[in-house]
Amino acid sequence: MEGRTLLQHLLDCLQEKHLAPSYGLLMLWASQANAVPIAFWTLVFILSHPSIYKKIMEDLASVFGKAGKDKIEVSEEDLKKLPFIKWCTLEAIRLRSPGAITKKVINPIKIQNFTVPAGDMLMLSPYWLHRNPKYFPEPEMFKPDRWKEANLEKNVFLDSFVAFGGGKHQCPGRWFAIMEIQLFVVLFLYKYQFVLLDAVPKESPLHLVGTQQPMAPFRVQYKCRD
Template sequence: MEFISPTVIIILGCVAVLFFLQWKNLRRPPCIRGWIPWIGAGFEFGKTPLEFIEKARIKYGPVFTVIVMGTRMTFVTEEEGINVFLKSKEINFELAVQNPVYHTASIAKNIFLKLHEKLYITVKGKMGIFNLYKFTGQLTEELQEQLQNLGTHGTTDLNKFMRHLLYPVTVNILFKKGLFPTDERKIREFHQHFQAYDEGFEYGSQLPECLLRNWSKSKKWLLALFEKNIPDIKTHKSAKENYPTVMQAVLDLLEMEANEQKSPNYGLLLLWASLSNTVPVAFWTFAFVLSHPNIHRTIMEGISSVFGTAGKDKIKVSEDDLKKLPLIKWCILETIRLRAPGVIARKVLKPVKILDYTVPSGDLLMLSPFWLHRNPKYFPEPDLFKPERWKEANLEKHAFLDCFMAFGSGKYQCPGRWLALLEIQICIILIFYYYDCSLLDPLPKQYPHVMKYTTWSYSSGRQEESEIIQRALPVRWSGTYIWP
């Protein structure tokens, strides 16, 4: 009788295992690995992410994997993977964002996982739909205070225009009145550091700080700002209102959880989530409205019918006033649809099936609102700015159009979405009420290769913009309004 030697058995076993693994891998989505270990396709992907995604989608189909900085990202670019992304219990939001949270705000992973749900509920409660009435008067007053600095006419870059209006308003309302500086030098310093932090956020979320000297410097400056002001924020009491600010509610929770030492870090996280989203949406909304004369005229007529002609008295904006001007909210939501983030992410806990592929555990599952919002099945004439399509949404019951994903989805949708919409609505009303505005350059087109990218946002979907485009879009304003 002949016997097979143990060595041959081992070799045959190894070959069998290799064939099995190869067969198993064939069931995974197509993978773009790049040429450099760990970095993978990071350089090519980082230069033009949405263009990269589009080319990969054409070549490999609606589901494919990209290796970037040691991370496997499996993209779902069309409706085939939506149900898995939205409904599967095998994918997780918190585990997808814990690393970026650690890199960008220096919040340890264990602390983030322990506190995230409680903090989310706290922030959502403070900025939820049923508490918006508490902010309407504050927003109107703060915006009018900032508008006083404009004078009666001027010309500037629209992005700068929006930053100078909304930075102080947002900071003073979410943290405490007077936190935003009033000294010109300190204002410039704040703008410089926040913009540096914001523009480098994508890289900071994935790369070591030692490789990002300027970004790290601005991050430390912002953390020091909160470290200095946290005691005042905790004890601040509004002269007119007796309820705490959003940041005060966060501080109360951190104190109960014995994590007060992380207060500046969560302050930085809240600051970035609010400013980096609201400003670009306001920018693009104004740009779209001013580029469509019929829409602009209809909005101006609506504002005049509700508030009359601009005079020497400041106006008050109420919830009833906002309900009479639905076109403004439609314009904001249509802008968000067209300027949605490139992707939002979840982490795969256990293998999930999408089409004929199995996405392995450990992958980041990436859904692309950018492409989803351009699917004519859900949004007819998807590349056109058509705010009237939002007439079909049940906004009175706080529901958006089907497959609108800009605020994320599921359990952890953006907790500040309703407050952000309210702030931009009031901003539009006040500027158009007091001033005649016009763009000096035509509205630039948006192309995938100029869009920035992030794998994570605390608000589940950051509104991205191209700084290059925005600097090229000046706006002129003029008005006969004389401030008292």
């Protein structure tokens, strides 16, 4: 893949070449509507919780040495040594999930006393499900430690976490997206020091498609680490 982008490599593997524009548009939408905003929110939550920020910097030092002293290359094995950053990423996803996910019914399905006919659309709201205290105690709190209960080594999320859908038809790019956000957070925090200038912005209300967007600017002051 040297000298080529991930998108170019994936499009080369397509058997149905006429679908290439659709796949390109899908990857562009996924990054702009989900991956980039979640990377933003993950950093915002980390920087606004000093104890969490401190723990992450200690974890980075244990893997890479003193932050900022060298350029680093981060491998998949390195990321496995930093589970807390993955927890922070997933917790940011939980708190800023899309308002709705829709699926088209292929075959009639019975739900309790109702039969949903083929062709109907079903809608699930990750945003509200992730705020149900029955499944996520203190749901409005950013608590990465709740993710220690998930079996992430076997790629299993917490029960009732549906940001990527559910069942066998979850988003196929979910683990790649989580990994690239982890990598972004590692490199950003290793290289730069931050001072917050604004309060954490609220998320946009009634945002149905894609990650919740911030309602106000969020300024930070940063400099390269010595």
